[in-house]
Amino acid sequence: MKMEYTPVSSFRRPITAVQLERQAQADRPVTTEVSKWDALRKLAAARQHFNLSDRDLTVLQALLGFHPETALGADNPAAVVYPSNKAICERLNGMPCSTMRRHIARLVDAGVILRRDSPNGKRYVRRNGGAKLAYGFDLTPLAHRFEEFSRIADRLEEAEARRNRLREMVSLMRRDLAGYVEYGITRRPDLPLWDQMSDLARLTARDLRRKLGIEDLTILKAKLVAALEEVIACIDMAETPELSTSDAEIEQHHQSSNKEYIDKEKAEVRGDTPREIDAAPLHQPPPLSQVLSTCKEIQSFSQGAVRHWEDLIRLSDVVSPMMGIGASVWQEAKCRLGRAQAAATLAAMLERFSEIKSPSAYLRSLGQKAGNGLFSCGPMIRALEGRGAGVHSCEHSMNAPLAPSSQL
DSSP: OOOOOOOSSSSTBOOOOHHHHHHHHHHSOOOOOOOHHHHHHHHHHHHTTTTHHHHHHHHHHHHHTTOOOEEEEEEEEEEEOOHHHHHHHHHHSSSHHHHHHHHHHHHHTTTTSSSETTTTTTTEEEEEEEEEEEEEEHHHHHHHHHHHHHHHHHHHHHHHHHHHHHHHHHHHHHHHHHHHHHHHHHHOOTTHHHHHHHHHHHHHHHHHTSOOHHHHHHHHHHHHHHHHHHHHHHHHHHSOOOOSHHHHHHHHHHHHHHHHHHHHHHHHOOOOOHHHHHHOOOOOOOHHEEEEEOOOOGGOSSSSSOOOOOHHHHHHHHHHHTTTTTTHHHHHHHHOHHHHHHHHHHHHHTTGGGGOHHHHHHHHHHHHHTTTOOOOOHHHHHHHHHHHHOOHHHHHHHHHTTTOTTOO
């Protein structure tokens, strides 16, 4: 008759469904031999998955030190250790007993060890001839769950390696963006793009001081890829001389009409004389709400509401090729006008699209004027507002920047 009995319940602690499940797992024989230190290393690599801290694992390491054998499972002796609280705290360099018990409870809750409590809750071993019955902490789950620990640890290590590679890539792209901005300022200091890209490089450097996850790093990478493409395109345009023929004729043809349009708008707003107008600053891009209330046509191409400038810019990237505007021309317009002003200009052009014979050439012309300080989209938007309200003077001035098709 078998006299030994392995307890399931813990001293003065209720039985739970999780405890029964782990007890049943621990009662199954372990056919393979596992090194207790290998199990500890794999669990340490996967500790975040099990919500264990490094201090929890330090306590586990101390418990493993009380087991005389290195191997767990197979034909090795039962892995139940029974040190007193005092002995455990001494091995932990004087850790308070209450703190040690808290870490033990976390290890038990994670299913890393099991309690084998005696009738009075004390830890000891009883020998009856050749048989030994020990009450304390059962380390067998380390052998049972070794493959699980290894699988999770490998997955987490792979994800961490991928995160590190992605972080390095973002760091290098941020450095290149900052370098391109510095170089671009020496070539075209008048472009508003450099301030925007400089801010992006600086904010990215600030973000990289934190430990970002893969999702956050992926978003940063996408932003930097788009930014690098934009600044490289602007630098290439600054390096390449413009050798246009028909477009040049178009630019020359609209020079005076566009200047008259801007002059007229300024004169109407301030009542300036023509000489005062020549020295006056250009209008800044209008508020987004003004653009959206005036330019309804471009919003019909959006699947959702346009709430921010970035929404309008992304929508313009989609609509510009539909209007027959080449990718290089659109990229040049964004560089010369700035992304927000280019999007507002495109939205205004779409309102009078039937009157423009060559949208691509016309947008290039406006970009050239903006580079020379002779164009801003504000008066264009206000002229559209006047046109919608039936104000003939504004409608007449709108005919200047958006010339009839016979001229374009």
